[in-house]
Amino acid sequence: MMEEEASIRGRVREIVAARPGRGRTELLEVLHEVQKAFQSVPRAAAEEIEREMGVPVTDTYGVVTFYDLLTDKPTGRTVLRVCEDVTCHLKGSENLIAAAERAIGPEGQPTADGAISWTRCACLGLCDKAPAAQLGEQPLAPCTAADVAKAGERNG
Numbered sequence: 001m002m003e004e005e006a007s008i009r010g011r012v013r014e015i016v017a018a019r020p021g022r023g024r025t026e027l028l029e030v031l032h033e034v035q036k037a038f039q040s041v042p043r044a045a046a047e048e049i050e051r052e053m054g055v056p057v058t059d060t061y062g063v064v065t066f067y068d069l070l071t072d073k074p075t076g077r078t079v080l081r082v083c084e085d086v087t088c089h090l091k092g093s094e095n096l097i098a099a100a101e102r103a104i105g106p107e108g109q110p111t112a113d114g115a116i117s118w119t120r121c122a123c124l125g126l127c128d129k130a131p132a133a134q135l136g137e138q139p140l141a142p143c144t145a146a147d148v149a150k151a152g153e154r155n156g
Ligand code: FES
Pocket: 083, 084, 085, 086, 087, 088, 089, 122, 123, 124, 125, 126, 127, 130, 131, 132
């Protein structure tokens, strides 16, 4: 555990050092890179950001909880996001959510091998092709229950 924490802190120092500004304006970019590296923003990362950038841990978690793409909970290496906003809801996002539960498991819980997890999310900006989802960085729109099942198989 200590080793893992040391490696998180070391990686965060590298990420911060690579950003020229180092101020609060860099925080979102740094958090995206931390999320990409660890599939979440762990506590040790937030503490290291405070040390390196002077941004208090509470402010970092304020940002993490505000943005859908960031999380402090462990996720799968790939995250399936299923939009449940108004347009997608009207177009049957509940079917996608049920398919995700069947194919991957409970929301927010990575599969045993850590390959994938899924989460509901707000509008992905793909309303014209609703219902929409996003697998990692890849948009799935319109998305079907079969697409969700395939994502679970491919990544599980
Ligand atoms: S409401 Fe789902 S993509 Fe906009």
